Amino acid sequence: MAYTEEDLKEELKGKEYEFGFTTDIESDKISVGLTEDTIRLISEKKNEPDWLLSYRLKAFNVWQAMNEPEWAHVHYNKPDFQAISYYAAPKQKKVLESLDEVDPELRKTMEKLGISLEEQKRLSGVAVDFVMDSVSVATSFKEKLGELGIIFCSFGEAVQNHPDLIKKYMGSVVPMTDNFYAALNSAVFTDGSFCYIPKGVRCPMELSTYFRINESGTGQFERTLVVADKGSYCSYLEGCTAPQRDENQLHAAVVELIALDDAEIKYSTVQNWYPGDDKGVGGVFNFVTKRGLCERNAKISWTQVETGSAVTWKYPSCILKGDNSIGEFYSVAVTNNFQQADTGTKMLHIGKNTRSTIISKGISAGKSQNSYRGLVKIGKYAQNARNFSQCDSLLMSDRCGAHTFPYIECDNPSAKVEHEATTSKIGEDQIFYCLQRGIDEEKAIGLIVNGYAKEVLNKLPMEFAVEAQKLLEISLEGSVG
Amino acid sequence: MLKINNLHASIEGKKILNGITLEVNAGEIHAIMGPNGSGKSTLASVIAGKEEYEIESGEILFNDEQLADLKPEERAREGVFLAFQYPVEIPGVSNINFLRTALNEKRAHQGLEPMAAKEFLTLVKEKAALVQLDDKLKNRSVNEGFSGGEKKRNEIFQMAMLNPKLAVLDETDSGLDIDALRIVAHGVNTLKSAENATIVVTHYQRLLDYIVPDFVHVLYNGKIVKTGGKELALELEEKGYDWIKQELGEEIKV
Numbered sequence: 001m002a003y004t005e006e007d008l009k010e011e012l013k014g015k016e017y018e019f020g021f022t023t024d025i026e027s028d029k030i031s032v033g034l035t036e037d038t039i040r041l042i043s044e045k046k047n048e049p050d051w052l053l054s055y056r057l058k059a060f061n062v063w064q065a066m067n068e069p070e071w072a073h074v075h076y077n078k079p080d081f082q083a084i085s086y087y088a089a090p091k092q093k094k095v096l097e098s099l100d101e102v103d104p105e106l107r108k109t110m111e112k113l114g115i116s117l118e119e120q121k122r123l124s125g126v127a128v129d130f131v132m133d134s135v136s137v138a139t140s141f142k143e144k145l146g147e148l149g150i151i152f153c154s155f156g157e158a159v160q161n162h163p164d165l166i167k168k169y170m171g172s173v174v175p176m177t178d179n180f181y182a183a184l185n186s187a188v189f190t191d192g193s194f195c196y197i198p199k200g201v202r203c204p205m206e207l208s209t210y211f212r213i214n215e216s217g218t219g220q221f222e223r224t225l226v227v228a229d230k231g232s233y234c235s236y237l238e239g240c241t242a243p244q245r246d247e248n249q250l251h252a253a254v255v256e257l258i259a260l261d262d263a264e265i266k267y268s269t270v271q272n273w274y275p276g277d278d279k280g281v282g283g284v285f286n287f288v289t290k291r292g293l294c295e296r297n298a299k300i301s302w303t304q305v306e307t308g309s310a311v312t313w314k315y316p317s318c319i320l321k322g323d324n325s326i327g328e329f330y331s332v333a334v335t336n337n338f339q340q341a342d343t344g345t346k347m348l349h350i351g352k353n354t355r356s357t358i359i360s361k362g363i364s365a366g367k368s369q370n371s372y373r374g375l376v377k378i379g380k381y382a383q384n385a386r387n388f389s390q391c392d393s394l395l396m397s398d399r400c401g402a403h404t405f406p407y408i409e410c411d412n413p414s415a416k417v418e419h420e421a422t423t424s425k426i427g428e429d430q431i432f433y434c435l436q437r438g439i440d441e442e443k444a445i446g447l448i449v450n451g452y453a454k455e456v457l458n459k460l461p462m463e464f465a466v467e468a469q470k471l472l473e474i475s476l477e478g479s480v481g
Numbered sequence: 482m483l484k485i486n487n488l489h490a491s492i493e494g495k496k497i498l499n500g501i502t503l504e505v506n507a508g509e510i511h512a513i514m515g516p517n518g519s520g521k522s523t524l525a526s527v528i529a530g531k532e533e534y535e536i537e538s539g540e541i542l543f544n545d546e547q548l549a550d551l552k553p554e555e556r557a558r559e560g561v562f563l564a565f566q567y568p569v570e571i572p573g574v575s576n577i578n579f580l581r582t583a584l585n586e587k588r589a590h591q592g593l594e595p596m597a598a599k600e601f602l603t604l605v606k607e608k609a610a611l612v613q614l615d616d617k618l619k620n621r622s623v624n625e626g627f628s629g630g631e632k633k634r635n636e637i638f639q640m641a642m643l644n645p646k647l648a649v650l651d652e653t654d655s656g657l658d659i660d661a662l663r664i665v666a667h668g669v670n671t672l673k674s675a676e677n678a679t680i681v682v683t684h685y686q687r688l689l690d691y692i693v694p695d696f697v698h699v700l701y702n703g704k705i706v707k708t709g710g711k712e713l714a715l716e717l718e719e720k721g722y723d724w725i726k727q728e729l730g731e732e733i734k735v
Contacts, residue, residue: 430571435557
């Protein structure tokens with residue numbers, strides 16, 4: 001009997017989330033609920049200085065007075081913040097002398113994720129920090145980076161070893177009062193990554209953090225802080241996965257980038273949190289605040305490939321404070337089944353001759369909802385500011401939605417702001433053309449979608465472009481109809 | 482190679498093919514001519530396996546295999562090639578990458594390893610020269626921004642790369658100027674061998690000056706109403722399709 005498209009759909013519907021395994025590691029997890037005591041406990045477990053504890057408590061107060069934002073084009077049952085455990089750490093020996101001492105179960109996890117640290121060390125020269133649940137468990141390449149004066153470590157270590165830098169920059173771009181989730185994160189964050197590139201140093205390798213939620217009933221609240229001192233350069237990549245669970249897990253991170261005069265930061269994300277099943281059950285709520293500050297002649301590029309999460313709420317932004325600074329945002333956001341994404345960027349032009357580019361490619365399949373939301377704001381003193389925005393949407397089915405919410409605020413008449421938007425549906429004729437050349441539907445969709453997203457994928461570091469392409473294909477398998 | 486027996490096919494409930502019987506052997510070139518709406522393109526689409534078309538009765542055998550049992554991509558890998566009347570644009574996918582994917586799918590089907598990059602590029606160079614395909618077009622997105630003539634040449638280039646057993650050229654001559662027509666025809670003629678066969682679907686006799694068919698079939702109302710040698714095409718050109726209609730009318734009267 002002929003194999004019909006229906007059969008294919010059926011087969012692919014249950015296509016398993018590849019990273020849906022859990023790791024059986026003894027874990028140090030505190031009981032659920034959030035009070036001042038919880039925060040004190042986290043701070044104590046992390047052996048933190050008093051100033052950080054007071055920062056947390058202040059943030060907690062701010063958070064309690066705030067309401068969860070409702071303006072995004074997403075619908076979900078709000079998380080019960082008292083039903084979450086705010087700290088879970090894989091139990092292991094206190095201090096690791098080398099990667100060989102990492103718990104074997106944990107190493108297996110890393111291997112399943114495709115981040116065999118040894119391999120990466122040898123082949124691609126990528127330095128990896130691995131954050132599981134709440135704490136950072138391994139950072140490779142630390143010594144080699146140290147020779148250049150580059151600090152790349154877990155946030156917790158940075159608090160202990162580089163308190164001045166943390167004190168100076170933490171919350172300087174995303175203040176605790178910024179929004180509901182940023183405030184929550186500031187109160188309960190458990191770990192994350194810290195990176196400092198000294199003056200004039202060009203970081204010779206990709207810096208990478210892998211985040212993974214493992215424990216059930218936990219949230220992940222990590223902070224990333226990247227400081228590129230004057231004239232320095234670094235490229236940073238974060239990847240995320242989570243096990244398959246029926247419950248909704250909360251991920252509320254804060255990422256702050258600081259590019260001082262003449263510095264450049266490239267920040268790439270491949271986000272693959274568990275998206276929930278084909279009925280919309282489970283999946284990660286990804287409520288993340290990411291923002292970068294550009295001083296004079298500095299440049300920050302955000303590149304994101306978003307394929308996971310049940311609900312995404314995320315707007316990596318640039319504050320173009322210094323004259324001649326440049327902000328870029330390249331995004332591919334894929335939603336399938338019942339996923340919802342409300343994502344985009346803010347480009348705040350403050351300095352003169354500041355330039356920004358926004359390329360957003362939304363791909364919606366199944367019954368998903370995919371929104372681009374972006375703000376381009378040209379301040380009063382931003383003479384000759386330039387912005388170019390392009391927002392494309394690709395529809396894979398007739399039950400999904402694509403929405404674009406571009407906001408432009410311009411207070412300087414010399415500014416030039418361009419916005420282009422397109423919406424297209426993946427063509428049956430395109431697919432048939434591929435089929436007729438011997439390329440099956442799955443590969444055809446992969447080709448077409450990767451072609452559509454090419455402008456963004458080209459911005460990813462080589463090592464990760466291939467992974468991102470594969471992810472796009474996996475996320476969209478069997479989704480035409 | 483291809484045997485079509487009393488084929489009836491429809492699209493969205495509308496009957497287009499009303500009992501086509503046709504046999505094409507290796508080494509042969511068949512021309513299918515007919516007025517607009519006679520079912521020429523439908524026949525090409527049904528052979529390729531386009532989903533919207535439904536076979537109501539009859540069969541298509543390709544090397545003694547029921548084509549209806551094969552998915553479109555399997556037909557392609559088995560050696561059925563359709564040169565599209567309107568080649569489709571695929572933005573962001575380079576022509577070369579597209580072809581390499583297609584070629585390697587076919588090789589995998591034959592149990593072969595993917596073609597080595599060097600060998601592939603040599604092949605590209607050789608086959609592109611055959612249809613004088615501009616170097617730039619190889620790396621551009623599939624058919625995107627190609628002129629009408631470039632698209633058609635690209636189809637023949639793909640055909641040359643994939644080396645099919647049966648090629649169906651659907652109105653490949655439409656929109657071609659005389660020079661492009663010559664180039665396309667030269668490509669098709671060069672690719673002809675004792676092992677493969679070609680079906681040329683066309684409205685005009687013009688193409689058949691360059692691609693000389695062994696047989697000419699006239700399609701009318703979804704049926705082959707007349708079959709002859711290459712001279713039939715000339716006769717058609719001279720007398721027009723009304724001649725067929727009249728002839729049929731007479732037959733009906735008799």
